[in-house]
Amino acid sequence: MTSNPIKNSVSNSTNSTKSNYHHGDLHQQLLNKATLMIEEGGIEGLSLRKLATRVGVSRTASYHYFKDKNDLLCAIAENGYKLRIKTALMNLNNDSLSAREQFHFFVHDYVRFAYENQELYELMFGRAIWKQQNSTQALRDVAYPCFQYQLELTKNWQQNGLIKSDENTLRLAQVIWGTVHGIAKLLIDGIYTHTSQVEEICDSAIALFTNMAPSDVVLKVDLDS
Amino acid sequence: MTSNPIKNSVSNSTNSTKSNYHHGDLHQQLLNKATLMIEEGGIEGLSLRKLATRVGVSRTASYHYFKDKNDLLCAIAENGYKLRIKTALMNLNNDSLSAREQFHFFVHDYVRFAYENQELYELMFGRAIWKQQNSTQALRDVAYPCFQYQLELTKNWQQNGLIKSDENTLRLAQVIWGTVHGIAKLLIDGIYTHTSQVEEICDSAIALFTNMAPSDVVLKVDLDS
DNA sequence: TTGTTAAACTTGACGCTGTCAAGTTGAAAG
DNA sequence: CTTTCAACTTGACAGCGTCAAGTTTAACAA
Structure with a gap:
């Protein structure tokens, strides 16, 4: 026996001998x-x-x-939120970013995350888990800070004069979230007819919220990683 | 036999005699x-x-x-679109409405329709039908004009100087749709934590898009029917 | 009036699903 | 070497969508 005994006992699901414990x-x-x-x-x-x-x-x-299927789904979603927070913090908590750049990144990054993890996103923010109080406590503990973070970002954008400051911050954050969520959902559920132009739709949303001329919106930053 | 023979044969599902054809x-x-x-x-x-x-x-x-379950779902959604168009036209195609009032009505009416017909809305604009090309031709024929109508409205709002006119109309319409769709979804899927303040969220969205002071947004029109 | 036809509806069957209860395995502790 | 107990399996049940084949019945033709 040269290999790890634990790994060995785990492997070989096609084994006909009944050593699958x-x-x-x-x-x-x-x-x-x-x-x-x-x-x-x-x-x-x-x-x-x-x-x-x-x-x-x-x-x-x-x-x-896992208690049941719902419990498994919650655990998967939980990992999804951890992944989301990790990537968001990595991309947005950069002091060299201006508020404008940060907002631009946030919108595009949010929609891209949803697009690149379509089913995971549906699970994280979809009806399956949230509609009938199906969420576990562990999931809620990871999910709520995720929105709190978005609220912090919104406050920052307001303080930097990027978006309307005479408006309730919580309401603004909810609207912005609604917008990126809505764009993401229409995109990944196949309802937008021209999916190739989502980047443009995001830019239009940014322009609307920040009240900038369209030409100012497209930054010279390469989003491809 | 005094009653209608057809109606009679239809009725009485608890009938123990086997006349259920x-x-x-x-x-x-x-x-x-x-x-x-x-x-x-x-x-x-x-x-x-x-x-x-x-x-x-x-x-x-x-x-x-119905060919299968999907076919039935499409038929239900089809009726949903007809209902949506009927109520939207009834509420918005009123010449006495200003562009501002019309926009205000549109946003609140859209979200309210979604809230009052939650499952129907999920069916009409959700993944079940659209995600894997499951839509029937009949459904598509009713659904597309629904967005075309929203595009017309957006053009009108632009022409009346209510929202940015230096922005591509199609993109703007897609953003506005995304926003109301996102707000509606976060609401009916139980993700917003304070659902009672959706009216305020809608008002904030209106304020953001139309660049009006918050005090101008709330109209003196009673939305309750 | 009787016979035929075809649409409307039923019955049987198949494989799939989540989940519970009860049984088996095997590593680790006494 | 025995006991214990978590880890895993097997059996069973009700529910699901759907296909194939059978039955009913209204409507029409002779």
Whole structure:
């Protein structure tokens, strides 16, 4: 035996001998595979049975780590919020950015995050979790600071004279969130007819909110990473 | 036999004698009952089997009028668009309205329609139908004019100097739609934490787009019907 | 009046789903 | 070496959408 005994016991789901008792990182494996499956086949396409088969365990194995399907979805969304906050802080908490640049980044970055993680975004901000009080406490603890952060940003944009300062900050933040959320949803749900022009739509939104001439809006910053 | 023979054959789903062959308006009955069930228990809560039971027919009876579940959902959404256009035209195509009043009405009316027909709205503008090219031709024929109408309104608001006229009309219309859609979705999906202040959020959106002082925004028009 | 036809509706069956209860496995602790 | 208990499996159930094949019945033709 040269290989790690734990890893060895985990591997080989096609093994015909019945040594499939994991005793390993099944929790994490389920989460990872489920996140992957969701991005591939949508939230509706994820079934606990298919997930179990793909991870190489029996159909009800996941019930030892997640109370039910909703609990698993909440855990996936939770990771999504952590990812979102991490990337947002990385892109926006840069002192060399002007308020204008920061706002521009925020809008484009928000919509891009949603587009690049369509099913994850739907899970994070969609009806499946929030509509009928389905969210777990752990999820709420990660999700709320995410909006609080957006509120902070809005306050900053107001203080820098970028957007109307004679308007309630909370309301403004809600409107701005509504706008980027709405654009993202119309985009990823396939309702906008010309999806290639989303960047332009974002720029128009920025122009409307900041009351700048259209020519001022497009920055010379390369957004491609 | 005093009653209408057709109506008679339709009625009495609890009848123990096996005279449940409808030969009536089952198509319309299915549509009506399904629309009702969706608004009660959500899109996910609607099953063809429960629908059939409630209408008083066998589980597969609906397949004679709708190709599959998706086809039924499209038909319901189609009716939703017709309702939306009817109410929008009724409320907004009033010559006595100023551009400002019309814009104010549009925003509040849009969000209210979504709120009062939550599940129908989700069906009309949600992923279930649009995401994977699931829409029927009949649905598309009703849905597209709905956005065209919003484009016309936007052009009008621009011409009346209410919103920026140096911006591409199509882009502006897409942004405005995105905003009201986003506000509506965050509201009905239960993501906004204080749902009672949606009217204020709408007013803030109006203020942002029209560049008016907040005090100018709230009109003295009673929106309650 | 009787026979035919075709549309309207039903029954049976299949594979899929989430989930509960009860049984099995196997590593680790005594 | 035995006990214990978490980890995992198997069996079962009700529900779902949908297809194929069968039954009912209104309407029309002879």
